[in-house]
Amino acid sequence: MDQNAKKQAVAKAAIDYVESDSIVGVGTGSTVNFFIEELGKIKHKIEGAVSSSEASTERLKALGIEVFELNEVSNLSVYIDGADEVTEHKHMIKGGGAALTREKIVAGAATTFVCIVDESKRVPVLGSFPLPVEVIPMARSFVARELVKLGGDPEYRQGVVTDNGNVILDVHNLEILNPRELEQKINNIPGVVTNGIFALRGADIVLSATESGVETFK
Ligand SMILES: O=C(CO)[C@H](O)[C@H](O)COP(=O)(O)O
16 A cells, blocks of 8 residues: 555544534645545535645635634534654654644644554654744744754754744754653743644544554554
């Protein structure tokens, strides 16, 4: 099964977590794009979606799915999103697609976060994937120096401006042995908007596509 087939398989499996007549929280990325396609096939069964990026919003609207602002929604039963890395503890690194801030917001607003990955994303320890950190532009150099003090090697993601008008530092060479602690430490650096460690609010369920099918971790 090639990687796209795995992404499609796990996207199909995620549809089982979508409640009828609900508003669905939708993440960002290539795996989620397969989920959006599947959601389009059942759009008559749902009220609509809340999106974590302009990119996903465009895809949802193109399929005729109503997209609500998060401020319009009081209850979000499920959030479906991918990850760049995920551990057995359901802690993740996200932000490869620069959508980490709105993803963390919508994930936080949802009752159940279902993470959909192909098996290549599963790791014993976070940090091989460079950690994305969203930063207020005027603070970029200061935050970079603070991340070096934490043992990282920050690299400015050239040419990328997030949906929120901020910039991204990708932090290499971190071995994240205590994700919750590091997530809080980086959050506390003035100028940091969001960092891509999702551990304080990790996933509730991980669906992982393998050669032999989709594994579910709860
Ligand atoms: O966090 C994200 C975007 O900010 C994505 O969910 C993550 O990068 C995984 O994307 P893909 O499914 O394309 O590998």
